[in-house]
Amino acid sequence: MDPPATDNTEHKPEKIEHVKEDDLRFPCQLFDTEIIHKIAQMFLPGLASACVDNTTGNLFSSPASVAVDIRKEMVGYLTERSETFVAESIILEGDPDGEVSDHPYDIISDMVDDFASSKRNLFSRVSGWLLSETREDKIDDFVQEMEINGFWVIDRRETIAQALLKNVDFKNTFHCAMKFSTPQELAQHVGECSFRSVTCTNESCNANFSASQMEKHDSTCPFKMLPCEQKCSEIIMRREMDRHCITVCPMKLVNCPFYSIGCQSGVPHCQIEQHRSDDLQSHIILILRGIYKEASTENIKVRAEKIEEASSPGRLAEARSVRSLISRVKEIEAKLGKFEMQPSNSASEESLETRDSVPEVPVIAESSTH
Numbered sequence: 001m002d003p004p005a006t007d008n009t010e011h012k013p014e015k016i017e018h019v020k021e022d023d024l025r026f027p028c029q030l031f032d033t034e035i036i037h038k039i040a041q042m043f044l045p046g047l048a049s050a051c052v053d054n055t056t057g058n059l060f061s062s063p064a065s066v067a068v069d070i071r072k073e074m075v076g077y078l079t080e081r082s083e084t085f086v087a088e089s090i091i092l093e094g095d096p097d098g099e100v101s102d103h104p105y106d107i108i109s110d111m112v113d114d115f116a117s118s119k120r121n122l123f124s125r126v127s128g129w130l131l132s133e134t135r136e137d138k139i140d141d142f143v144q145e146m147e148i149n150g151f152w153v154i155d156r157r158e159t160i161a162q163a164l165l166k167n168v169d170f171k172n173t174f175h176c177a178m179k180f181s182t183p184q185e186l187a188q189h190v191g192e193c194s195f196r197s198v199t200c201t202n203e204s205c206n207a208n209f210s211a212s213q214m215e216k217h218d219s220t221c222p223f224k225m226l227p228c229e230q231k232c233s234e235i236i237m238r239r240e241m242d243r244h245c246i247t248v249c250p251m252k253l254v255n256c257p258f259y260s261i262g263c264q265s266g267v268p269h270c271q272i273e274q275h276r277s278d279d280l281q282s283h284i285i286l287i288l289r290g291i292y293k294e295a296s297t298e299n300i301k302v303r304a305e306k307i308e309e310a311s312s313p314g315r316l317a318e319a320r321s322v323r324s325l326i327s328r329v330k331e332i333e334a335k336l337g338k339f340e341m342q343p344s345n346s347a348s349e350e351s352l353e354t355r356d357s358v359p360e361v362p363v364i365a366e367s368s369t370h
Helices: 033-055 063-083 085-092 104-118 122-126 133-148 154-168 183-190 211-218 238-246 269-278 280-291 297-310 322-336 345-357
Strands: 197-199 208-210 225-227 235-237 253-255 266-268
Touching: 033 063, 033 104, 033 133, 033 154, 033 208, 063 085, 063 104, 063 133, 063 154, 085 154, 104 154, 197 211, 208 211, 225 238, 235 238, 253 269, 266 269, 269 280, 280 297, 280 322, 297 322
Parallel strands: none
Antiparallel strands: 197 208, 225 235, 253 266
C-alpha cells in the first residue's frame, strides 16, 4: 500500500466572522493546551477509519490513495458542523433522545465519528466488516503509516482543533474569550491568562499544560517529590512511592519475630528492637502458655515477672527469634526451680477452651548445668 503523499497545504477551517467593537480589536488566542492536543490526537484515527471503510473491497484504490481528498472533506465537514453546533444544540434541547455532552472533546469526537460513518461504502456497510478484527488492525496500521510519513502533522491538527474548539466551547471553559483595545493590554493579559502554556516545575517532568491546570497536574505528577507515606524521613518521587514503601522503607510494617507463637503485632521494621523490649513480658507469657497449658493466666503472669526479674538486664530482650527466647527462658526457669501451678476452676476452664488455640512451643534441648 502506497503511503499517502505528504501535503504541505495547511487546511484551516473557514473563520466565523464576528462583529467586533472598534475598541476591542485584539482578542486573546489562548486555549487549554491539554484539550487541544487531545482533540488533535483523535483526527488521525478518525481519518484512518474513513479511508479504510471507504476503500474496503475496492481492488483499485487503497486508504492511502484517498487520504488527501477525504482529509479535505473531513476538515470542511467538521468546520461546518462546529459552526452550526450552537443552533443544533438549541434544537435538541427539547428532544429527550437528543441529549448531547457539553464537553468539547465529546462534541467533536461525535462529529468525527459521524463523518467517518458517512464515508463507508456499500461493502463495509453490509458485510459485517465493521465488527471484524481485521478492520481494527487495518485502521491501526494506517494510523501508524500516516504518522511515520508525516501526513497531517500534529501542529496542523492542533490549529484546526483550536478553531473547532472555539466554535463549540460556548461556555468559554477551555479557551479565553477576552478582547482588548490595545496590543499592550493584550500582551499584559497573555502573561497572566489562565490559559497560558506552562511547564511542570518538577524535576524530570516536561509536561506542558495551561496554567489553570497546574494544581491538577501537580496532584498527579509522577515526578513530584513527596514525604514518605509511611512517615519515614525520606523524600520520595511519587512514581517510586509504592516500591519504596514495600521494600526499603524503615517504617514498613513487618510481623513480630514472635508471630509464630501468637504475637499478632504489626511493627515498623525500624522499631523491631524497641518492640522486643517493650513487649518482652507478653512474649514470655506466650512461651509459658505453650509450655504450661494447665496453668492459670495469673500464674503465668507471675511466673513471667519472676523470669524477667531473674534475667540479667537486656538479655531476654536481645533474643531475636522464638528459639533463642525459649532457650533463655528455660535457662532461667532451671534456676528458679519447679513451677508450682495452682490453677483455679475458672483457670482450668479457660485452659480447656484455649488449649487448641495456643501454638505449640518448639522443643528445645535444655542445656546441661554444671
